[in-house]
Amino acid sequence: INGAREDRAALGWYDVGLQLVKNDAGELGFKVRVGGGMGRTPTISPVLREFLPWNQLMNYLEAVIRVYNRYGRRDNSWKARIKILVKAEGQAYIDQVNEEFRQIVEDEGGPHTITQAEYDRVAANFREPDLDLSPANAEAETLELLRTAANEDRDFGRWLTSNVLPHRHPQLRAVMLSFKRLGYAPGDATAEQMEAAAELADRFSGGEARVTHEQNLLLPWVRRDQLPALYQAAKALGLAKPNIGLLTDMIACPGGDFCSLANARSLPIAEAITERYQDLDELWDLGQIDLHISGCINSCGHHHSGHIGILGVDKDGKEWYQITLGGSDGTTLSGPAIGGKVVGPSFTAAEVPDVIEALLATFRALRKPGELFIDALRRIGHEPFKQAANAARHPKADQEALAEQD
Known part of the structure; x- marks a missing residue:
């Protein structure tokens, strides 16, 4: 709904x-x-x-x-x-x-x-929370404070752009807490982090938080003048990374580490890609990219609908991964819902990060100024990306990966 x-x-x-x-x-x-x-x-x-x-x-x-x-x-x-x-x-x-x-x-x-x-x-069970909507600062003063803070802290400015959403009430904003960071599976949190997130919700969002489709937390009732304080508190918890909608804001299922249905492990693939793309300048240069990972054909990670999809498959008892391109959830930015297309044979776990890098290098080389990945893919077609993905295969890595699995 x-x-x-x-x-x-x-x-x-x-x-x-x-x-x-x-x-x-x-x-x-x-x-x-x-x-x-x-x-x-x-x-x-x-x-x-x-x-x-x-x-x-x-x-x-x-x-x-x-x-x-x-x-x-x-x-x-x-x-x-x-x-x-x-x-x-x-x-x-x-x-x-x-x-x-x-x-x-x-x-x-x-x-x-x-x-x-x-x-x-x-x-009647869905009343708006009782909020103090009389901030000490006037609107013009609040905007000036935010502009100043954003100029002094580049990451805060990016956070305002990617993690802070407009609200129907002019004094409020909805804020995404990013649960996509190195060392954690996408969407995972410790008990201590969840307790801390609950405290953020009590302090800044009328006691309310929501889980998003993309495996993040949303604080829906944040006063605009409290954004700098929320940012600092979330940053201290590791939940303020300005990567919402970017490559590392990926969706991934638990995969073979936790699921008996899985053909392959999803979480190590997610970790390897996240580790390779830690440079925020690079992520922002790449722009919006939906990356979805499923450990089996049941598609709990929604790989079909990712701009880039990764599917774990079984070949003779070994873990391999198919790459799909061009899928969409159906958002305005990505266009109507559509399933991605497979771009060649399966890859080993060791090859997947290199394949992703090859796809993105092709995008960089062929994109128009300001063009998003999904738009460039639809304009250019799959063939150049397919060739780049297949060229990223390295037989030595295949042999090492198979020997390690044996």
Whole structure:
């Protein structure tokens, strides 16, 4: 479910994706997508309804599930997913859902229609925190203080640009705490760091923090004049790195270190790439790049939707990695949701960082001024990147890696 203008939940990649929208009359409703998914059959969900009134949501979902329950595959556990049914039936599935919805509303009286009273009851649990919105400094003075601090500390200026988001209230900002740093798996934290993050939420964000799709923490209620103090406190905890949206702000699953389903280890790959790209000047020069890592085809790291995706695969009991390029979550900056394409044979763990470096060197050589990686890739095409990736293979490293695994 996504309520923002920007798709922050990768809606096209899920069994059911719901985008809150308003129609021309200003009424609230949902754009409904059904039948997306990753795994062995990566699929982008089609739109079933451009606008569904909000109070009919549960009735419509009932219709979606009834049709799937009626026709979904029970003969093959690998195909027992709603995406398989939607892909196979296409418009016929959509027509069946809409007919089922009509029957639920007209013939059954819409038993799951959400009443205004029920909406109000639930909404009452989501009050805004009580915040002191009367800062000591006037707006012009606050802006001048931030400008001065940013000029004196380059990293703080970058943090304001990458980790601080606009807010509908002019005196507030939403702030990302980066849980992507050397020595930790992406998204991981110690108990002490979580306690400290909770204290930051109490001190700066009305006691509220949220986990993001990208495995970071968001403080949604930060006063603008308190940004310098929050930055210093977060920096002391190692949570203020200005790398949100950059290469090292990667998504990674636990992989073979923790998951019995994994074919390969994800975390050492993430660590090796993070270690190689510690220079903030270089990261900022490269610009926004979504890097996603999965330890197996179940795609828990969403490798299909990364600008660069890394997938762990098994070959004769050995760990290898496929590289995909050109995927997208569906954000405005990256364009519509789409699955990445594999760029050649699999690579050993030792080769993956060199392959990533070769891809980025190709991007640097061929990009236009100000062009993002994903835009350059779409303009140029995959072939130069594929050639660079394959050229990064080094037989000696292959032999050493295989000998070490043996």
